[in-house]
Amino acid sequence: MKRRGVRGPFPGVRLVSIVALAGALLAGCTSAASDERSTDQGSDTSQTTAPPEPVSLSLSIAEGAQNVEPGQPITANATNGKITEASLVGAHGTVVKGGLTPDGTSWQSAEPLGYGKTYTLTAKATGQDGKPATATSTFTTVTPAQTVSVSMNVQDGQTVGVGMPLIFTFSDDITDKAAAEKALRITTQPQTEGAFHWFSDDQATWRPKEYWQPGTTVSVDAGIYGRNLGDGTYGAEDKAANLTIGDKLVAIADGATHHMKVYVNDQEVRTMPISMGKPSSPTPNGTYTVMSEHNGYTMDSSTYGVAVDSSQGYRLWVEYAVRLSYSGIFYHSAPWSVGYQGNTNTSHGCINLSTENAAWLMETSKPGDVVTVQNAGEQILEPTDGWSVWQLSWEQWIAGPEG
Incomplete structure (x- = not known):
């Protein structure tokens, strides 16, 4: 016995064929949307890479600067490139020591400058685009109204007691005591709380809040050279000492x-x-x-x-x-x-x-x-x-x- 097919609105065409056709049409729409998204995504990956940029050099001291403090480091920095050569030279040909950072993007002087001297800083660099650049600055350091020296009551390598104060005696009165304290750096291990006290205008004394802890190591750095200590008075030279706190x-x-x-x-x-x-x-x-x-x-x-x-x-x-x-x-x-x-x-x-x-x-x-x-x-x-x-x-x- 033959099964009769289900007839649709069009004679001789089975309903299953219409369903299949509709599925094909639906599949065709989905494919088109997918292709459109694919085209959009492809446009993202087709963007061009930015061209390499030229190097930019900056110097820490401006051309023609006057009264530069000689204790501060002098630097040159490169952006979008690396420094290939740098020098800091005095008016009479004295070369100041300095060096590059490992990544080549910065150069810094490694010794203090003289008072009342003229120097020229020159830096050369190459950019990411392979092109060179040069920057130069000629400047003059400050001439002090006077210089002062400092002495300390401790000596390098000394072992001292738990009551030891650190006394800094200047050869003349200091008007900017905050600047002097900033120049007198005291580093301890373990960390120790302490503070300065001025018994007179020419003497700063640092002591811990409580007696030192035995075994503490103390580094004292009187880095006064090149520092303005007030009224045109500058430090003559630095002093330093490393100490150990002994038994109580x-x-x-x-x-x-x-x-x-x-x-x-x-x-x-x-x-x-x-x-x-x-x-x-x-x-x-x-x-x-x-x-x-x-x-x-x-x-x-x-x-x-x-x-x-x-x-x-x-x-x-x-x-x-x-x-x-x-x-x-x-x-x-x-x-x-x-x-x-x-x-x-x-x-x-x-x-x-x-x-x-x-x-x-x-x-x-x-x-x-x-x-x-x-x-x-x-x-x-x-x-x-x-x-x-x-x-x-x-x-x-x-x-x-x-x-």
């Missing part, structure tokens, strides 16, 4: 017990009998910092205004002496007062020790160690007398001279 040594001299206790890293290591200043010349109470050590020293009262031939004067040679103040306070060997050491204060203000104990303490201590005097009378140590910075609280320290 604190000695406490007690006028009531007539003994000194010595602590190393917070452990008591020795107790020694002492004799301090008698009532007419008491040892000032306060916290001193060891300043200098001497094997063989003449104690002379005239150095602080008391004539040797007066009733209170003296001139004595001692075998061991360690300075604690500008005003003449030392701890030192005093074999003549051994009978009073441990029971009576009889000195002119110094801390008397037996020769053996003075030798041991001087061998054990170092500049920057801390000596505290207590119960010695009514007189108080002035923070300006020696390196006695610990006489000021941190709040007083950061407040400045008026604090």
